[in-house]
Amino acid sequence: MSNWPALERFLRTDPADVGCEQAMEVLHVYVDLVAADPDAAGRYPGVTAHLAACGPCCEDFRGLLAAVTAERR
């Protein structure tokens, strides 16, 4: 049988994943940290795990980061 890494990635769940509600609750704090220092994402491992697995929340993260970055240009 062939490898199917995308299926494996999709099915693998991360126990650290905090879910949408908690991730969105601190998204503004997370984005300000990441905008200042991309390595700072490590301070919120549960949020980072969630954004890696949840497309819609990751989209919100990218949108908020884009808005903040545009403002500071």
Next chain:
Amino acid sequence: MVDTGGNPAATLDDASAEWIRALNATGAVRDAALARLHSLLVRAAAGELRRREAGTWVPGRELDDLAHQAAGDAIVALLGKLGSFRGESRFTTWAYRFVILEVSSKLGRHYWRQHPAEHLEAEDWDRLPGRLGASPGEDAEHAELVKAVRQAVDETLTEHQRRLFVAVVLNEVPLDALVARLGTNRNAIYKVIFDARRKIRAFLVANGYLEERGLRPS
């Protein structure tokens, strides 16, 4: 418990403190702050709609309306929570979060204008390989695994988990569209899909299709 990243509530920076002072004021000072905030949020909403390429499926004049509606609704939500702003981020970052979430919610509702309700229930398992990153040429090789995933769905998921798994994974219904359709919240749907993923994976491991730490070697 909220993942705070060990970041305690911070002292407000000068610009954020000025926003809070003006929005808590009365008369012309508050009106001017609200007008400035509205303008910022309309610009952020319009930028977000462009970034998501919403213009490819939302007519141009509706895009402008969506941006204004998102900004208006974001301001209402924000003012209701103004007392909870603790300065853990800049005020504008906190404010933009409201409008970004409004954009997501409004695009989720807009989805059903272009997709029939039946889209929620249709089951075409041949789409699974494409949905999970397999190229068309590999479909035949993945047929056995697709069959196993379908068996896992049939045998291990509840009816509710199955319905949402089919909608999200097979039919690519966006989570925010499901939220609008089912009158629930994103976290509730994510949790159902999260549990479904765990169950399907456990079935595939138990039946030898996956190894505990990854795919069975070919």
